[in-house]
Amino acid sequence: MRVTFFSAKPYDREFFDRLNADVGFELMYYETHLGPHIVNAVENSAAICAFVNDKLDAGVLRVLAEKGVKYIALRCAGFNNLDLEAAKQYGMRVCRVPAYSPEAVAEHALAMILTLNRKTHKAYNRVREQNFALNGLMGFNIHGKTVGIVGTGNIGQAFARIMSGFGCTLLATDIRENDELKALGVRYVPLQHLLAQSDVISLHCPLLESTKHLINEASLQQMKPGVMIINTSRGGLIDTPAVIAGLRTKRIGSLGIDVYEQEEKLFFRDLSHTILNDDTIQLLMSFPNVLVTGHQAFFTEEALEQIARTTLSSLSRLEQGQAPENPAALLV
Incomplete structure (x- = not known):
């Protein structure tokens, strides 16, 4: 064949x-x-x-x-x-x-959390220029924070197990509850409760009509000021203009995305010698508290x-x- x-x-x-x-x-x-x-x-x-x-x-x-x-x-x-x-x-x-290998995507989500929090990407560039100052590199302890997991399929489960090891309070929302995760200490709550209580929100649900633009202007208003949002699932889960507005108002403290709603013409290509025609991704990448990777979580x-x-x-x-x-x- x-x-x-x-x-x-x-x-x-x-x-x-x-x-x-x-x-x-x-x-x-x-x-x-x-x-x-x-x-x-x-x-x-x-x-x-x-x-x-x-x-x-x-x-x-x-x-x-x-x-x-x-x-x-x-x-x-x-x-x-x-x-x-x-x-x-x-x-x-x-x-x-x-x-x-759901662990591959879950581990990449963790990598984005640690990078955004402890600013290791910025520290790496600084010390290469012999700048060893710590100003602007302060993060927070992940231990004891509340992490919201939207979707507990194979990847969400792997992510929950990883974050459990950090001593986090774990909240989850899904149409099906997982008894193994409950035994691990994960508490299933309505989405609205998860949004309101979480310090970090990680998206691991599929893109469906019911989940399209799950993160939008209304849902952002339900979140804690300074929340960290991680998306390693599908770009369409996020309403990008609403998220940009949330970054500007500091409702969002940091954003890590491995997927992007308009990624089709960008990701999996070497565009280093061209001028991007996508003003939105350029704007996102200009924020110091945004980390973008090119759909590599599975890699x-x-x-x-x-x-x-x-x-x-x-x-x-x-x-x-x-x-x-x-x-x-x-x-x-």
């Missing part, structure tokens, strides 16, 4: 090529993202492998179906970029990677190996008329 990849980087090829030795697919890679501009280039492929910023709307899926594509494999957990109803209409099977060896292994296994089983080993991997 030929599988055509989009948004494929050298590290994707490395892991997929290595693990494909056990499967024997024909793999074809495009570095560009999938969308109307490139979809007609797909030829003789039974499967498409896509990533977070690939566009799989009804129009793209229609063309893929006409070209004989039977399977869509998302090498990520989220699927907000795919029209599931259209996939059903065209008889496509859709799989994803529901869990790939560990363990996670990439698991993504490749799960994707290839699911496609192999679908080709044989079987469901993926993990039932949560099958969307359609």
Whole structure:
């Protein structure tokens, strides 16, 4: 079976090529993202492998179906970029990677918290210029602070376990409560209570209609002045103009984002020799209390190996008329 990849980087090829030795697919890679501009280039492929910023709307899926594509494999957990109803209409099977080293993303969220709090990125630059002054580098003890966890799926659970080790009070909100986390000391509360009580809020929920712009002007008003907000989930969870206003009024003390609502034209690319046309991300990066990383929270060896292994296994089983080993991997 030929599988055509989009948004494929050298590290994707490395892991997929290595693990494909056990499967024997024909793999074809495009570095560009999938969308109307490139979809007609797909030829003789039974499967498409896509990533977070690939566009799989009804129009793209229609063309893929006409070209004989039977399977869509998302090498990520989220699927907000795919029209599931259209996939059903065209008889496509859709799989994803529901869990790939959740510790990778949780640990990156912690890294952002520690960096923003203790300003290690600024200290690093200072001492390289022989400036060893401490003015402006003061942080706070994380021990004893209240940390709010929005979403306690695999990543939220991993994050809760990490923050428990810091001696934090842990609040969580989710449509399903996790008994193991309760035993760990996590207390489930309504979102409004979490927003009002938390010193640090970390987002680990999927992007759905019900969660779009979860962080907005109204929800910011419910938070403690000086709150730290971390988003390693999906950019659309945050209403960016509202957050910029919150930074200006100091309602938000610091912000760490590994995702961005308009990241499609920015992230996973080297734009160091160009002028960015996105004034919003430029403004965000100009704030001294904002840390932006380019969707790298998942980026560990363990996670990439698991993504490749799960994707290839699911496609192999679908080709044989079987469901993926993990039932949560099958969307359609």
